[in-house]
Amino acid sequence: MPPDAWRHFRGVRAASALGRGSAKSLAVTYLSLLVLIPLAALVTNAFNKGLGSFWHAVTQQESLDALRLTLLCSFIASAVNAVAGLATAWVLVRDRFPGQAILNAIIDLPFALPTVVAGVIFYTLYGPLSPFHVNITGTWIGVTVAIMFVTLPFTVRSVQPVLESFTFSAESAAATLGASPARVFRTITLPALMPAILTGTGLAFARAIGEYGSVVFISNNLPYRSEVASSYIYSLAVSDQTNSAASVAVALLIIALALLIFFNVTAQRLARHRA
Amino acid sequence: MHLRSSKWKQLAAVCAAAALPLTSLALEPAQAATTKVNVVGYSVVGPAYKVLETDFQATPAGAGVTFTNSFGASDTETNNVVAGQPADIVNLSYEPNLQTLVTAGRVAPSWASQELTLGGVNASLRLTKAQTTYRTPGIVTDSVVAFAVRPGNPLGIKNWGSLTKSGVQVVTPNPVTSGSARWNLLAGYAAQIAIGRSPKQGQNYLKALIANTVAQPTSGSAALAAFIAGTGNVLIDYEDDIDAAIAAGDQLQIVTPPQTLLIENPIALTYTGVTNPSAVAFYQYLFSAAGQTALASLGYRSVLKSVWASTESKFASFKKSTDLITVESLGGWPAVNPEFFSPTVVFPANSTTYPNSGIVTYLEKFAGSTA
Numbered sequence: 001m002p003p004d005a006w007r008h009f010r011g012v013r014a015a016s017a018l019g020r021g022s023a024k025s026l027a028v029t030y031l032s033l034l035v036l037i038p039l040a041a042l043v044t045n046a047f048n049k050g051l052g053s054f055w056h057a058v059t060q061q062e063s064l065d066a067l068r069l070t071l072l073c074s075f076i077a078s079a080v081n082a083v084a085g086l087a088t089a090w091v092l093v094r095d096r097f098p099g100q101a102i103l104n105a106i107i108d109l110p111f112a113l114p115t116v117v118a119g120v121i122f123y124t125l126y127g128p129l130s131p132f133h134v135n136i137t138g139t140w141i142g143v144t145v146a147i148m149f150v151t152l153p154f155t156v157r158s159v160q161p162v163l164e165s166f167t168f169s170a171e172s173a174a175a176t177l178g179a180s181p182a183r184v185f186r187t188i189t190l191p192a193l194m195p196a197i198l199t200g201t202g203l204a205f206a207r208a209i210g211e212y213g214s215v216v217f218i219s220n221n222l223p224y225r226s227e228v229a230s231s232y233i234y235s236l237a238v239s240d241q242t243n244s245a246a247s248v249a250v251a252l253l254i255i256a257l258a259l260l261i262f263f264n265v266t267a268q269r270l271a272r273h274r275a
Numbered sequence: 276m277h278l279r280s281s282k283w284k285q286l287a288a289v290c291a292a293a294a295l296p297l298t299s300l301a302l303e304p305a306q307a308a309t310t311k312v313n314v315v316g317y318s319v320v321g322p323a324y325k326v327l328e329t330d331f332q333a334t335p336a337g338a339g340v341t342f343t344n345s346f347g348a349s350d351t352e353t354n355n356v357v358a359g360q361p362a363d364i365v366n367l368s369y370e371p372n373l374q375t376l377v378t379a380g381r382v383a384p385s386w387a388s389q390e391l392t393l394g395g396v397n398a399s400l401r402l403t404k405a406q407t408t409y410r411t412p413g414i415v416t417d418s419v420v421a422f423a424v425r426p427g428n429p430l431g432i433k434n435w436g437s438l439t440k441s442g443v444q445v446v447t448p449n450p451v452t453s454g455s456a457r458w459n460l461l462a463g464y465a466a467q468i469a470i471g472r473s474p475k476q477g478q479n480y481l482k483a484l485i486a487n488t489v490a491q492p493t494s495g496s497a498a499l500a501a502f503i504a505g506t507g508n509v510l511i512d513y514e515d516d517i518d519a520a521i522a523a524g525d526q527l528q529i530v531t532p533p534q535t536l537l538i539e540n541p542i543a544l545t546y547t548g549v550t551n552p553s554a555v556a557f558y559q560y561l562f563s564a565a566g567q568t569a570l571a572s573l574g575y576r577s578v579l580k581s582v583w584a585s586t587e588s589k590f591a592s593f594k595k596s597t598d599l600i601t602v603e604s605l606g607g608w609p610a611v612n613p614e615f616f617s618p619t620v621v622f623p624a625n626s627t628t629y630p631n632s633g634i635v636t637y638l639e640k641f642a643g644s645t646a
Contacts, residue, residue, distance in 0.1 A: 216492075
């Protein structure tokens, strides 16, 4: 019997059609309420005084400075996490050592910890009174480190399942044929992991550019100098400049969307190419 | 997309089920309105309310009353209330926030006289201009803008002039989000005027002050946290906030400059608060001798004559009455707020360096371009 023979039973078919139908309506309603309607409101707010007003808000010097800082730090943080996350996932899957299960559980903690708390902890550990005599507050490095902490789980958790379901046959064959471990990694393992790495990095980047809690404190929040985009948007929103706030937010979203699409398309192309 | 009507019915049923808890939630405050009070305030005053509410609950009027508190950067809290956050009592950093709430229809335009109509304050018990502090209706606490420095005051900070010397690193919150920051910057400017400088020299002073600023956290509380965490060597802050931090054991020292600005924090009952007897009772408590004494012990300058007379010695005094400057003497908030903090910078016809609107906005940008 073919694997999907169960679909031919009438009852199952009807139930599955009903399930699909209500799942679809639930998904549409849910997505509309949570994502589409708020997004539409945001875009409306950004453009309801015209394209010129949108452009004016986005190209204000304070906006450009904040966007530049945020994009630079997010880019570096997600690039570092792509490498560090891959290494972490590798250790978690391919290695066996005491405390591994605990380490595995700890990886997700940056998601659970309120980001404001993370910001304060980093300020204490790597600030003016640092026990390690390292002060990264008020600099782009501080912002980048905070973002790295917040986005670490993305790459680890995208790569890990792929690495777990990985069969060793191709790697073993290459090794048997005399390929060095580095070459096996470069030509066999890495290409197979690339789609997952790209997906994780894309998510990390998207999350990074919107980050507020952990970075607003560590940046010292100096306008034009160390203010991140989310903080600038916040200050616009609370000072009766809703349209400008929405405009800068939309600019940030457009950049995030473009990058997510690029990462996803590349990941899919790589996956298809290998299949 | 094709959706059959039965699916819409299912959906309607799901939505109705989801809405049920909402309706019961909406009914709850109506039942509990007599004993629950929603307090919204600026970040720095938050800890004081813990004490005040406990004290109030120990009085006959406060027995059984519960509180829901929301404290944060003054402008943020104001916007949340405009957006519909429940609020019976609003104690904000500065008057323009109350004006915003009046415009939004959450607070009566006559809020400042509530202390007389609802607060049980006898006007003759209030401090008047002849005294050290000034009487402005609707103000529940006074304070002054002061400096916190590191123990022993290693840089010898003594007045506003000390803050613009090279090597001094100033922490003050961001004036766009924080009411506290606006008091601070205005104080620096006002002190220049008080010692006989011109408005242009006052603007030059602010330029130098902002150039020496190393952190502008989002609220007064966040600025104190950054300073305690080691950033900068002078924090500009409310006198009461510095006193509270010292009382809490933080290693700071207070320096009150010889000329500075009088801070007046407004309070009001919202339209819902006026109809909530518990909120009115708490409001009365805050203006009573007991409430004002509690506030004085928390570092606030009392607005009641009797309480001020008995607590005055705790606070730094000023040589001349003109050394303690009021916003009123600078033109009042309706004029001062756009002049200094308007997001749009406007220059007079004869100048490109001394704006007459958005002074601080311009100076922040200037500091950014020269950093």
